[in-house]
């Protein structure tokens with residue numbers, strides 16, 4: 001664990017390859033997502049600066065030129081082709097989706113989710129006395145009100161960018177908490193506080209843990225507003241993966257076309273794969289009996305030390321030993337977040353959205369293969385699950401799944417398979 005993220009491999013600088021593909025020579029203007037201090041042939045640049053990409057020697061390092069003419073290697077995970085106003089437009093659409101009650105009703109109605117936060121707050125309540133708390137994305141204000149009711153904080157800043165914030169102000173007033181809880185109708189990126197905070201609490205987790213990339217806003221708040229040694233709740237976040245069968249789901253989307261009212265529509269299966277299998281099933285309820293092996297925690301994020309740029313491209317390896325013969329229809333993901341106690345004596349609170357735990361509104365996510373395959377007990381499935389943030393649609397990501405199957409006697413049963421999924425662009 002070097003910088004708060006474990007499970008990823010770090011890019012190595014390739015030699016600058018002069019005979020790059022002419023396609024690569026297409027010059028492109030990109031923007032720096034964050035500062036980068038270059039060493040040797042690497043280019044130093046600051047957040048927001050504009051760079052011209054001259055060539056792309058590999059997927060992790062591009063040869064670029066600063067506006068002052070300096071050239072050098074720039075790390076791709078620090079770059080975006082997105083202009084500021086296009087990002088603004090995407091944010092407006094995103095926050096508009098949270099200005100309606102439906103999504104807030106769903107989250108409040110998710111008892112496992114909301115009670116995990118309540119338990120963390122109540123177990124640490126006595127240590128919240130006189131603390132300054134920041135609730136990033138407070139929505140209806142439920143977490144802020146829990147902090148104010150169970151602890152005796154000096155101040156809670158409830159920050160909410162969507163228009164629901166105007167109603168949240170009324171909710172705080174009606175619950176007689178206005179002297180402790182201050183609702184700020186603003187993006188947390190733009191909020192100015194007269195003091196730094198002791199605790200940042202936020203419910204930021206999306207599909208596949210990271211969709212919406214709201215975690216980036218929490219990390220920005222951490223870097224800008226959290227006291228040294230301050231607490232982040234959740235303190236860590238993990239992503240789990242398991243190979244699984246999914247006969248019902250695969251059959252309903254694919255075999256469905258083989259016989260409809262006595263007619264063979266299987267000519268449609270190819271376009272059905274495009275339409276139904278390019279994105280994960282986001283509301284799948286995984287039956288533990290469909291798991292073909294033990295699940296693996298493929299990613300662990302330490303919220304105190306992870307850097308935003310580490311979340312641009314997360315390349316994760318996995319290896320599974322098949323525990324029972326069956327059909328491999330795909331892979332399922334879920335996540336867990338931990339709330340570490342404010343001191344050693346207080347137990348960590350866990351919220352796990354996996355199939356062995358109470359169902360949450362996140363359910364599990366099913367990545368279906370185009371063509372299922374048979375696997376046998378003791379086969380070994382190895383591969384990569386690579387999460388790459390969409391450089392244009394900043395809240396979306398792509399998942400590149402690669403794997404192969406070896407028999408227990410180490411013979412190659414299924415050569416490398418690769419599939420790209422969109423979440424959701």
Ligand SMILES: NC(=[NH2+])NCCC[C@H]1O[C@@H](n2cnc3c(N)ncnc32)[C@H](O)[C@@H]1O
Pocket residue numbers: 095098107136137138139159160161162186187188189203204205206207212214217
């Ligand atoms: N767990 C999730 N996937 N979403 C649940 C929390 C999302 C809430 O945070 C708000 N929100 C998201 N990002 C921000 C931000 N940068 N600043 C303020 N509020 C935000 C958003 O408007 C919504 O009310």
